[in-house]
Amino acid sequence: MHELLLFASVPSHQHHELLQQLTGLTAMQPRHCLERRLIFKATRKPDLANMRSGTGQGPDIVRLNKMLNGQMFYTQVVGPLSEADFDGKPSSSDSQDVSMSGTHEAAGSSYDYDSQPWRLEFRDTPEAGFRSTITARLAASAALPKGDVVPSMNAWGYSFVTEYVVEGDMFIYNDIVIFLHRVLQYPATGQEPHEPRRQLPSFRDLAPLEKTGSYILQAAITVQDGSNQELMRTASQHLFGLREQLKSAVRLEHADRLSLDTRAR
Amino acid sequence: MTTLSPDHLKTLEQSRQRLIQLTHSLGSLITSLNQSDPLPTWSSLQTQASIISNNLQSISTHLSENHELLRSISALPAPEFPTKTHANTLEQLLRTKLDPRVEDWVSRGRKADNSAIQGSSGSTGMFSTLPSASAAGMNAGVVGAGAGGRLSEDDLAALWEWAPVEANSEARRRNWGGNFTLEEKERGIQQVVAELGLKRVLEDDDESEEEDEEMDVGFGGRIDGAPDNAGAAAGEHALPLVPINEILRYMTTGVMPAVR
Numbered sequence: 040m041h042e043l044l045l046f047a048s049v050p051s052h053q054h055h056e057l058l059q060q061l062t063g064l065t066a067m068q069p070r071h072c073l074e075r076r077l078i079f080k081a082t083r084k085p086d087l088a089n090m091r092s093g094t095g096q097g098p099d100i101v102r103l104n105k106m107l108n109g110q111m112f113y114t115q116v117v118g119p120l121s122e123a124d125f126d127g128k129p130s131s132s133d134s135q136d137v138s139m140s141g142t143h144e145a146a147g148s149s150y151d152y153d154s155q156p157w158r159l160e161f162r163d164t165p166e167a168g169f170r171s172t173i174t175a176r177l178a179a180s181a182a183l184p185k186g187d188v189v190p191s192m193n194a195w196g197y198s199f200v201t202e203y204v205v206e207g208d209m210f211i212y213n214d215i216v217i218f219l220h221r222v223l224q225y226p227a228t229g230q231e232p233h234e235p236r237r238q239l240p241s242f243r244d245l246a247p248l249e250k251t252g253s254y255i256l257q258a259a260i261t262v263q264d265g266s267n268q269e270l271m272r273t274a275s276q277h278l279f280g281l282r283e284q285l286k287s288a289v290r291l292e293h294a295d296r297l298s299l300d301t302r303a304r
Numbered sequence: 305m306t307t308l309s310p311d312h313l314k315t316l317e318q319s320r321q322r323l324i325q326l327t328h329s330l331g332s333l334i335t336s337l338n339q340s341d342p343l344p345t346w347s348s349l350q351t352q353a354s355i356i357s358n359n360l361q362s363i364s365t366h367l368s369e370n371h372e373l374l375r376s377i378s379a380l381p382a383p384e385f386p387t388k389t390h391a392n393t394l395e396q397l398l399r400t401k402l403d404p405r406v407e408d409w410v411s412r413g414r415k416a417d418n419s420a421i422q423g424s425s426g427s428t429g430m431f432s433t434l435p436s437a438s439a440a441g442m443n444a445g446v447v448g449a450g451a452g453g454r455l456s457e458d459d460l461a462a463l464w465e466w467a468p469v470e471a472n473s474e475a476r477r478r479n480w481g482g483n484f485t486l487e488e489k490e491r492g493i494q495q496v497v498a499e500l501g502l503k504r505v506l507e508d509d510d511e512s513e514e515e516d517e518e519m520d521v522g523f524g525g526r527i528d529g530a531p532d533n534a535g536a537a538a539g540e541h542a543l544p545l546v547p548i549n550e551i552l553r554y555m556t557t558g559v560m561p562a563v564r
Contacts, residue, residue, distance in 0.1 A: 078558040
C-alpha cells in the first residue's frame with residue numbers, strides 16, 4: 040500500500056475559514072477526529088520465536104510480523120478517542136464494559152485504557168525522488184488487540200518513546216482524504232512517563248505543540264498497488280488538481296523527506 | 305448602356321464586401337455550432353446572432369439606398385473572361401431567375417415580413433427592394449423570428465402572467481443582502497453610512513454585522529470548545545512559529561522541535 044501526500048501549514052486565524060471552504064469544496068460536514076498516538080521505536084531486531092501466542096491470532100499478526108521484521112523503524116500506535124474520554128476522573132476499568140464510541144453522557148468521564156482499541160501504523164521513509172513535488176511512501180496498518188499494547192510491542196522489540204494527541208477534521212474529496220489537524224501535547228507533569236497514560240487529562244489542559252495553534256493540512260491518496268505506475272500517476276494528478284483548487288487558500292507542498300524519516304538510528 | 309462611373313463601381317464593391325462579411329459571420333456561426341462540444345455558450349451565440357443581424361441590416365440599407373442602380377445594371381461577360389475555368393461563376397452571374405432554393409427563402413422572408421408588418425405593403429427582397437421596406441422587416445424575415453418587432457396582445461398577457469412568478473422563484477434561489485460591498489464592510493459600515501448620509505441602515509446589514517461577530521468568535525474560541533490556550537493569546541494573525549517539517553518530525557519520531 041502506498042500513500043501519496045501533500046502538506047500545507049495553516050495559521051490558526053485561517054483555520055475556521057478553511058474549514059468552511061473545505062466543507063464547500065467536498066460537500067460534506069467535517070468529521071471531527073481525535074486520536075492518541077503512541078510512538079514506538081525499534082530497539083532490537085525482532086525475534087520471531089519471541090512472539091507471544093496469547094496476544095492474538097490470524098492474518099493481522101502475520102502481516103505485523105512482515106511489517107516489523109527487517110530494518111529498525113519508528114512506528115506509531117494510534118487509538119481513536121472521543122471528547123467524552125477527556126474528563127479527568129478515572130473510571131473503574133474492571134467493573135463495567137464501556138464501549139468507546141458509546142453515548143455515555145451520564146457517566147461524566149469514562150476513559151477506559153483497557154478497552155482502548157489500537158491500530159498499528161507503519162510508514163516508511165518517503166521514497167527518494169519519486170516525484171520531487173509529492174511525498175510518496177509505503178504505508179501499512181493493522182489492528183492491534185485492545186487495551187495495553189506495551190507488552191506486545193515490547194515483545195516485538197519496540198519501546199515506547201512518547202505520545203501525543205492529534206485533533207482535527209477530516210474530509211473526503213473523491214479519492215483524497217483531507218485531514219486538517221494539529222498536535223496537542225499532554226500537560227507537563229515533571230518527567231516524561233515511560234509508558235502510555237492510563238488516564239487522560241481534561242481536554243482543556245492539552246496544549247498545541249505549535250504555540251500559535253496553527254494547523255497542518257494533509258491531503259492523502261492511498262494506492263493499494265504502489266508498483267502500478269499508472270495508478271500512482273493518476274493519484275498524483277488528482278492531488279495536483281486539489282492543489283490547484285486550493286491554490287488561493289493554502290499552498291499544498293510535499294514535505295521534507297527527512298522530516299518524515301522513520302528509520303531508527 | 306454607358307460605362308459605369310467610379311461611383312457605381314464603388315457601390316458594387318461595397319455590396320460585395322458586405323456580402324463577404326455576412327458569409328464570413330454565417331460561416332463562423334456554422335463552424336462553431338458544428339465543431340464545439342459542448343455547444344457554445346448562449347452568450348456567444350447571441351453575440352454571433354447580433355453580428356449577423358447587423359450585417360444583414362447594413363446590406364439591406366445599402367441595397368435599398370442603391371436599388372435603382374442595382375436594378376438597372378446587368379452583367380455581361382467580357383471577351384477576356386476566363387469562361388473555361390470559371391464557368392460556374394459565369395452561370396451564376398448570368399442567371400435571370402433566382403436559384404429555386406433562394407426563391408424559397410425569399411418567399412418565406414416575404415411572407416414573414418407581411419405577417420409582421422400588417423398593413424404595410426412593403427415587400428422585402430434582395431432584388432426588388434422597395435424604398436418602403438424597412439430594415440427591421442428584412443431582419444425579421446431572414447432571421448426567421450417570424451414574430452417581427454411586436455408581440456400580440458395575447459403574447460404580452462402571457463408574458464406578464466409568466467414573468468412575475470418566474471422572477472420570484474429566481475429571486476428566492478439567490479442569497480440577497482448585498483446592500484454594502486465587501487470593501488465598504490471592511491471600512492466599517494457606520495462610516496459608510498455617515499459618508500453617504502443614509503437615514504437608516506437596512507435590516508440585512510444588522511444581520512451581517514452579527515455574522516461578522518460570530519465569525520470573530522469562531523476564530524478565537526474554536527468551534528467545539530477545544531483548548532485554545534496559546535492561540536488567542538498569540539494574536540489572531542500570528543504566523544506559525546514552528547515550521548511544518550519540525551512538526552512532522554515530531555509526529556514521526558517524537559523529537560521535540562525545540563530540542564533540535
